[in-house]
Amino acid sequence: MTTKKTAGVEDSYQIEGKMALPYSYFAGRVGSKFITTLRDQKKIMGVKCPACNTVYVPPRQVCDVDFTDIRDAWVELESTGTVKNFTVVRYDDKHLPRKAPFVLALIQLEGAGTPFAHILEECKIEDVRIGMKVEAVFAKETTQTILDIDHFKPAAEKASIHEVNARRKQWVPTDEPAEASTRKGGKPDMSKPVIITAALTGAATMRNQNPSVPYKPEEFAEEAYKCWKAGAAMVHVHAREDGGMATHDHARIKATYDAIKDKCPELIVCLSSAVGMGKTAEQRISQIVYIKPDMASLNTNTMNFGIVDRKTGKIFIDYVFENTFGMLQDFGKVMEENGVKPEIECYDMGGLDNTLMIGKQGIFSDPMNFNFVWGVAGGQQFRTEAFIAMMNALPPKANFTTCGVGMDQYPCIMQSCILGGHMRVGLEDNIRMPNGALAKGSYEQVEVAVNIANCLGRPVATTDEARLIMGLRKR
Amino acid sequence: MAHQKKNRNVGIIGIGQTKHSSHREDVNQPELIHEAVSLALKDANLTMKDIDCVVHGNMELFEMVHSPDLWHVLGTGAYGKDSIRITTGGTVGATLSCASDNLVASGMYDIVMAIGFEKLQEGHTTGGITNMACPLWFRKIQAGALTGSSAYDVEREFGLERADRASLMYRIIMDKHASLNPNAHRAFGLDFSQIDDLIRTSPKLVGELKLIEMCSQSDGACCVIYACEKKAKELSKIPVWIRDHITVHKEENFTIFGYDRKYPVLKTHKFAAEQLFKRNGINDPLNYFDVFEMYDPATWWAIDWIRDFFNLQGDEHLRLIEEKEIMIGGKMPINPSGGVIGSNPIGATALVRVAEAALQVRGNAGPHQIPTPVNHALASGFGGTMWTVMTMLEKELNW
Helix, strand or coil: CCEECCCCCCCEEEECCCCCCCCCCCCHHHHHHHHHHHHHHHHHEEEEECCCCCCCCCCCCCCCCCCCCCCCCEEEEEEEECCCCCEEECCCCCCCCCCCCCCEEEEEEECCCEEEEEECCCCCCCCCCCCEEEEHHHHHCCCCCCHHEEEEEECCCCCCCHHHHCCCCCCCCCCCCHHHHHHHCCCCCCCCCCEEEEEEECCCCCCCCCCCCCCCCHHHHHHHHHHHHHHHCCEEECCCCCCEEEEHHHHHHHHHHHHHHHHCCEEEEEEEECCCCCCCCCHHHHHHHHHHHEEEEEEEECCCCCEEECCCCEEEEECCCCHHHHHHHHHHHHHHHHCCEEEECCHHHHHHHHHHHHHCCCCCCCCCEEEEEEECECCCCCCHHHHHHHHCCCCCCCCEEECHHHHHHHHHHHHHHHHHCCEEEEECCCCEECCCCCCCCHHHHHHHHHHHHHHHCEEECCCHHHHHHHHHCCC | CCCCCCCCCCEEEEEEEEECCCCCCCHHHHHHHHHHHHHHHHHCCCCHHHCCCCEEEEECCCCCCCCHHHHHHHHHCCCCEEEEEECCCCCCCHHHHHHHHHHCCCCCCCCEEEEEECCCCCCHHHHHHHHCEEEHEEECCCCCCCCCCHHHHHHHHHHHHHHHHHHHHEEEEEEEEHHHCCCCCCCCCCHHHHHHHHHHHHEEEEECCHHHHHHHCCCCEEEEEEEEHHHHHHCCCCCCCEEEEEEECCCCCCCCCCCCCCCCCCCCCHHHHHHHHHHHHCCHHHHHHHEEECCCCHHHHHHHHHHHHHHCCCCCCHHHHHHCCCCCCCCCCCCCHHHHCCCCCHHHHHHHHHHHHHHHHHHCCCCCCCCCCEEEEEEEEECCCCCCEEEEEEEECCC
């Protein structure tokens, strides 16, 4: 401690002191696991609150919002994230981790609900922007601290699916009988683009299950556009009233269809000819004739179509979905006559056989487009061997796509993609992501489907390619 | 002192404490707090939804965390609730209790949760207490606990041998109590036969103040839930009623390095006790109270303060100790919990006094429950250079 003259004041002194501030703190078990997994496995772990679905990174023992104990609810995060905010440190001090100037950024990892501060390097300070994508660079040697992530750097820019498609050669049809024979052997042509469809709503998925379900035409348009941007070539639509009920009202369905087409003209729209529970045959088909969409669903079997508790077998809603041979025949004819390509919905092998049987009248134009639907309460669950059996029963020129209810969704689309088929995702079938989190919208599931296609080296179909493959009218 | 009757009665309906310990590497600060909060909620059979307001307290800067109550929301459950932070030094736990009592009594809130906390293993307490001290300019080192001056006083009055033996007797009684309390930090298993050895062998800190006579440095948290009379009766089978509390402080200079007769130290306890008992019509506190949870940072202060609190004459206070009347089963059991000498997570310590006194009134303190019925309990808090907070608890609403 010293005393010195106060600058500029003759008769006053200033006492100068110095403090040492040693301290230590304990990260606790939860915090320590975060550090040790970072150190030993180069994995960034967080915890996810089951009550409010917030993913906390770094992890904490208790969710402060709802006071849920989340110490064991571990999830693994991506090492990429987004800059939420940043500051430039412009003074040097020995306690700082870098020589000034350097950037400290608030970075929110993919899948995380909370950001944390870290160093951002390998880019010019003036290029740092809020919203920029960054990725973690792990330290070569551990310090057993958060600096086991040495720093973040700008993430390699990932080209959008449309940029990728623009760079590659457009797909052209090949010799189809040859394709059908290799398909049977489980050796499909992996260079054939895979069509991704997003079923935006269905008739029964409500906002209380996932707030991203669109009801209004403009919401459909927005959601459809996001799906197209993410890589979907087609959306499947059940129009809704403002309150969320599925509707057969022509004006409302047309408004919804037109809103999507206005927002995203090239996107293929497949309307439902099921509409919703308790609709008459007339209500179901007249709207298709009225609107004449690119495509419409065609159901192949009268079946149970209920809601059953999968764990206990308890029946919540007991309902028979009527699709008689007569309806299959009449709807099919009407669609083909109006230039609407049917998407033939098969909930089991029986539906497929019904179609082939009634189809002998020569109703359906080639190529026929089948959708194998898994996991409806009343239909069959997804099984690999059932999938292959159905695929092998298809007529030679037919295409197939697939969709699965709930957690059947991801396994069945992956199976389809492997076998040369197409993929349908969307909130109609499943409200969640593969990790169990609520999907932010159908578009997030489209991103998963694009990933699957990327993993298998299959190009994602453009809308033009999809029209060509499925034999739709030109736009 | 000006004092008016309470607007409405307030009862303690939930109590939770961590095990106090020198080592809690397995939890961080909010996680430690969460343990106490969870236990108190469970004890009261409530959830955080039932809590209207959270009152948070610890020592300023002891863990070197600025505004710790903000971080601690992760453990306190105060998200979206009214919340108040209090720091009054060593008395903070007792002040938490007073504030919670007042907040409920005023009608502002029906149910208030008080949380006292300290994690002394982290941070640097001396740094927190002494920052920018300069004795020359009356910026005193705000260290209250370490003093040999009381030892000097007691020795001078009663002779070295008797004073030393009384001090160690008190220490061993506290150790025996702490051995019964599963939450206590330090319980060595000392015996009265060790008094002479300990006087000889325990390292001296200041004057006759020995290491064994000092309180511990602990990690721990305590949570107490207060409810208005209506809610307390609805929610709890055994609410403990807060009759009155008093706070007195006198930031007097006193030196920790030695004794100076010019500084009349440590008289706030006596003043506070006199005021409190007078306004509640208690003429003989030693007979009125069934148990006393006293904030006893060191044995010398403890033995001296017993005289102050109960307004005893001559060597009455020493005889209470020498005749083991302050033990569980004695005439005036003091600190059945083992006291501050047993466990000292500072921000929680004074709240632990209230909590332990309330447990004694409820009759379910556990192995350290005193065997005779407890209808009237007293708790004290101490801090700063000289702060006193006293709280009176009652079993029945009949005063």
